[in-house]
Amino acid sequence: MLWYKSWLETRTRFFIALLGISALCLIRVYIGEIDVFTRLPLLRTVEYRTVLDEGHSMLCFLWMMGVILLTMGGLLREKATGAAPFTLALPVGRPRLLGTRIGMCLAEAVVLAIVPWIVMFLTASVFGEAVSLDQAGFLLALLLSGGMVFFGVALLVSSLVEGEYTAPMVSFGVVFAGLMALNSMSLDKYSPMHFASGGGLIDRHTGLVVGPIPWVHAVEWILLTVFLVAISLFAIQCHEF
Amino acid sequence: MSDSYAIFTDNLGKSFGKMKAVRGLDLAVKPGRITGFLGRNGAGKSTTIKMLLGMMRPTTGEGTVLGKRIDCPRESVEMRRRVAYVSEDKRLYGYMTVEQIIAFTGSFFPGWRPEVAENLLGEYELPRKRKIKALSRGMRTKLALLLAFARRPELVILDEPSEGLDPVGIEQLLRAMAVQCAEGTTVFFSSHQIADVERVADDVCMMEKGKLVLRLSLDEMRKSYRQIDAVFPAAPPELNFRVPGILSVRESGRQLSFLASGDTEAIVDRARDLHAVSVDVAPVGLRDLFLEMVKER
Amino acid sequence: MFFRLNPATGQPLYLQLMEQIRHATETGALRDGDQLPGIRTLAEQLVVSPNTVVRAYTELEKEGLLELRQGSGAYVTLSSRTRRRTDRIQAARRRLQDLIADLRSEGLSDEEIRRAVEAEILYSAELTGKR
Numbered sequence: 001m002l003w004y005k006s007w008l009e010t011r012t013r014f015f016i017a018l019l020g021i022s023a024l025c026l027i028r029v030y031i032g033e034i035d036v037f038t039r040l041p042l043l044r045t046v047e048y049r050t051v052l053d054e055g056h057s058m059l060c061f062l063w064m065m066g067v068i069l070l071t072m073g074g075l076l077r078e079k080a081t082g083a084a085p086f087t088l089a090l091p092v093g094r095p096r097l098l099g100t101r102i103g104m105c106l107a108e109a110v111v112l113a114i115v116p117w118i119v120m121f122l123t124a125s126v127f128g129e130a131v132s133l134d135q136a137g138f139l140l141a142l143l144l145s146g147g148m149v150f151f152g153v154a155l156l157v158s159s160l161v162e163g164e165y166t167a168p169m170v171s172f173g174v175v176f177a178g179l180m181a182l183n184s185m186s187l188d189k190y191s192p193m194h195f196a197s198g199g200g201l202i203d204r205h206t207g208l209v210v211g212p213i214p215w216v217h218a219v220e221w222i223l224l225t226v227f228l229v230a231i232s233l234f235a236i237q238c239h240e241f
Numbered sequence: 242m243s244d245s246y247a248i249f250t251d252n253l254g255k256s257f258g259k260m261k262a263v264r265g266l267d268l269a270v271k272p273g274r275i276t277g278f279l280g281r282n283g284a285g286k287s288t289t290i291k292m293l294l295g296m297m298r299p300t301t302g303e304g305t306v307l308g309k310r311i312d313c314p315r316e317s318v319e320m321r322r323r324v325a326y327v328s329e330d331k332r333l334y335g336y337m338t339v340e341q342i343i344a345f346t347g348s349f350f351p352g353w354r355p356e357v358a359e360n361l362l363g364e365y366e367l368p369r370k371r372k373i374k375a376l377s378r379g380m381r382t383k384l385a386l387l388l389a390f391a392r393r394p395e396l397v398i399l400d401e402p403s404e405g406l407d408p409v410g411i412e413q414l415l416r417a418m419a420v421q422c423a424e425g426t427t428v429f430f431s432s433h434q435i436a437d438v439e440r441v442a443d444d445v446c447m448m449e450k451g452k453l454v455l456r457l458s459l460d461e462m463r464k465s466y467r468q469i470d471a472v473f474p475a476a477p478p479e480l481n482f483r484v485p486g487i488l489s490v491r492e493s494g495r496q497l498s499f500l501a502s503g504d505t506e507a508i509v510d511r512a513r514d515l516h517a518v519s520v521d522v523a524p525v526g527l528r529d530l531f532l533e534m535v536k537e538r
Numbered sequence: 539m540f541f542r543l544n545p546a547t548g549q550p551l552y553l554q555l556m557e558q559i560r561h562a563t564e565t566g567a568l569r570d571g572d573q574l575p576g577i578r579t580l581a582e583q584l585v586v587s588p589n590t591v592v593r594a595y596t597e598l599e600k601e602g603l604l605e606l607r608q609g610s611g612a613y614v615t616l617s618s619r620t621r622r623r624t625d626r627i628q629a630a631r632r633r634l635q636d637l638i639a640d641l642r643s644e645g646l647s648d649e650e651i652r653r654a655v656e657a658e659i660l661y662s663a664e665l666t667g668k669r
Binding site: 092094 | 291294295296297298314315318319321322324325326328329330332333334335336337341344345346348349350385388
Binding site: 274275412415420436523525 | 551
């Protein structure tokens with residue numbers, strides 16, 4: 001039933017994020033398909049590839065925001081809304097409470113990545129473009145590994161700061177500041193956003209991701225996320241309500 | 242020792258920085274009884290309750306609830322399966338409907354009684370399909386009480402349960418507490434409504450400035466606590482009567498007023514010996530006793 | 539049966555309840571074999587702790603005025619002694635009724651009668667107290 005609670009708690013946000021992101025992805029691919037300036041369909045496949053590639057970059061960004069929004073919640077938010085004592089009086093340990101939240105957020109995050117991609121894929125197919133599942137899968141793998149770091153950060157922040165809407169605000173701040181810092185110091189290769197959006201792996205001429213999926217890096221990002229989750233768990237265990 | 246009590250604490254303390262919210266608290270709540278927990282705002286009642294439920298860690302001392310150690314997360318989970326708690330502000334999940342939170346809460350307790358939930362739903366006139374965020378404060382309180390009472394707990398801990406209830410609601414609450422106790426549940430509740438406590442409680446614990454200042458049964462209070470007013474012809478000869486059982490003495494002109502427990506006869510005799518012109522003995526109400534115990538000394 | 543307990547008097551609630559049950563048997567409001575409400579029912583009705591009811595019932599059982607049967611509640615059991623006493627009290631009340639009617643017909647107000655009766659009781663109590 002904790003799952004039920006988690007679902008009821010996040011479903012509105014989840015559906016809004018899902019619809020919003022899918023719609024924006026659809027529009028991006030649609031606009032890309034019909035050149036907005038000439039009102040003529042694009043002729044070159046390469047340009048079209050770039051459209052999908054840009055669609056993915058946009059998805060990464062929106063997904064990051066969506067995940068931060070979904071991760072808003074948990075005991076510290078309930079402390080602000082006043083429901084924490086009720087939750088804490090249930091015969092459930094804090095690790096399980098956090099675990100359920102993580103599970104629900106991850107499931108929703110995965111859907112939030114896959115569905116917009118299906119939308120982009122279908123939109124492209126309707127216009128008769130050849131899109132390969134391999135490419136979509138490649139980019140998704142990048143997003144779901146590198147992007148996880150954003151989830152980890154949002155979870156950690158939500159386990160440290162109280163307030164109804166404080167956690168997402170702080171998370172956005174931390175993430176943007178972090179990304180800007182990495183960007184300004186030309187340390188893009190350490191940026192999870194750079195990794196998730198396929199930076200450095202996309203062929204500039206074809207707009208395709210090339211080479212094998214960088215599994216090692218992917219695992220590194222996931223390990224970093226696991227580390228952030230572990231700190232969150234520790235923080236929640238120690239917190240006094 | 243601690244197993245024969247539903248709640249037992251030994252030298253329990255909690256500090257927030259330099260502020261000591263609870264100091265050396267020795268609480269003992271007997272099972273199968275209704276115990277009222279009195280204290281002024283900020284006396285440390287809520288902090289104590291939160292420590293009992295494992296929401297806060299004690300700074301000093303230890304305690305058990307239903308024989309489970311309060312500072313052990315694993316034992317605390319076992320204990321919470323058998324305990325119901327209604328917090329001070331009675332907030333619940335705004336995004337659930339009344340029906341949904343009943344189903345949600347019920348799933349955690351093997352002894353959940355749907356028929357009790359159903360009865361209370363009718364008695365409290367709660368709208369099943371309404372979202373909790375749209376409920377009034379009184380309705381939210383009733384819902385929180387329903388969720389506590391329907392889980393067939395061995396112990397219910399209620400923090401200011403009557404707050405936000407109208408007189409009818411308070412009557413329903415007190416009746417529900419009596420019924421719970423008749424079914425074998427230990428009831429421990431904090432309240433500022435002294436008259437309510439006086440009606441329904443068996444025992445009373447009083448806290449002041451983080452300490453337990455009094456623990457007694459109301460039968461004992463009614464039987465042996467007395468207010469004795471003695472008027473003397475001149476200024477009272479001495480304030481110290483040297484009689485055991487005197488809790489406090491107040492002087493007002495030629496009148497002395499005692500709060501005493503136990504041997505009131507001895508005090509009356511002593512006053513007569515000192516040529517008191519009139520001696521009145523009256524029973525002590527819980528309100529008087531409480532005000533006396535929390536008086537600034 | 540209606541009982542009224544007053545939490546503000548200097549008498550434990552269980553004693554008040556005992557007295558009221560005893561009184562009810564003396565006035566004949568409760569008769570031999572009558573069933574009293576169960577502990578839960580009475581506690582709910584009076585809005586008192588069930589322990590109050592339990593204590594009153596067990597004490598009255600010790601006195602032989604009640605019989606507690608497992609699961610089915612409490613029954614009034616008037617022994618021949620208590621029954622005789624009940625009869626005597628009822629007879630006394632009838633005599634009192636007659637006396638009060640007489641006094642009223644002689645023009646005394648109820649307040650005067652009450653004061654006279656109370657004074658007599660106090661006086662005789664003082665006599666026995668000093669003895």
